[in-house]
Amino acid sequence: MPALAQISSEGxxxxxxxxxxxxxxxxxxxxxxxxxxxxxGTARLRANTVTIRFLENTGASQTNTxxxxxxxxxxxxxxxxxxxxxxxxxxxxxxxxxxxxTDTITMTGNVALMRERDVAEGETLRMEVKNRRTTLEGGSGxxxxxxxxxxxxxxxx
Numbered sequence: 233m234p235a236l237a238q239i240s241s242e243g244x245x246x247x248x249x250x251x252x253x254x255x256x257x258x259x260x261x262x263x264x265x266x267x268x269x270x271x272x273g274t275a276r277l278r279a280n281t282v283t284i285r286f287l288e289n290t291g292a293s294q295t296n297t298x299x300x301x302x303x304x305x306x307x308x309x310x311x312x313x314x315x316x317x318x319x320x321x322x323x324x325x326x327x328x329x330x331x332x333x334t335d336t337i338t339m340t341g342n343v344a345l346m347r348e349r350d351v352a353e354g355e356t357l358r359m360e361v362k363n364r365r366t367t368l369e370g371g372s373g374x375x376x377x378x379x380x381x382x383x384x385x386x387x388x389x
Contacts, residue, residue, distance in 0.1 A: 244272060245276070246270060246271070247272070249266055249286040250267065250282075251266025254309070257314055260286045260287075260288070260306075261284060262283070262284045263281065263283050264281065265280075265281050265283075266281075268310070274319050275318045276315075276318075277310060277317075278314070278317075278330070279311060279314045279315070280312025281312060282308060282311075283309045283311075284305060284307075284308050285305070285308075285309070286305060287304045287305070287332075289322065300375045301327040304332070305332050306317050306333075307331050307332060308328075309328065310329075311328075315387070320343060321347045323337075323343070323345045323359075324342075324349075325342060325344075326340060327339065328376070334360070335361045335362045336359065338356065340357075341356065342355075343366055344353060345357055348380070350377070350378065351379035352370055352376070352378075354368040354370045354373075354374075355369060355373065356369040356371060
């Protein structure tokens with residue numbers, strides 16, 4: 233299978249499970265439907281549906297793989313009960329979009345981000361993967377956070 237996406241900075245094989253898979257070659261996309269579970273390295277993406285859209289594959293020959301030999305991923309759209317989990321963070325929302333061109337993950341709708349014991353909630357979460365920058369917006373409301381400070385050196389709980 234061609235490189236579908238890098239949901240983990242570790243790279244490596246990508247394991248995909250879903251109730252149904254549709255490859256739509258003329259639209260350059262693969263649609264995964266029903267309890268989608270994608271794992272790569274220590275990262276995991278779960279959602280009701282996931283659509284993987286591919287860039288134009290110039291000069292390469294078409295193959296008969298599930299993804300049709302589409303080549304490089306343009307974006308990934310996860311919808312419905314979206315969970316993205318890595319060893320460093322857990323994020324959930326109604327919708328998640330990964331854009332290859334900007335190496336950005338944007339989650340919207342009832343977003344929660346957990347890092348260790350810290351929790352942040354809002355309407356839109358934007359993670360710039362390469363820059364390691366995270367922005368949370370409240371939408372029509374406000375963002376909410378709970379931050380658990382580390383114990384000072386020498387103190388225990």
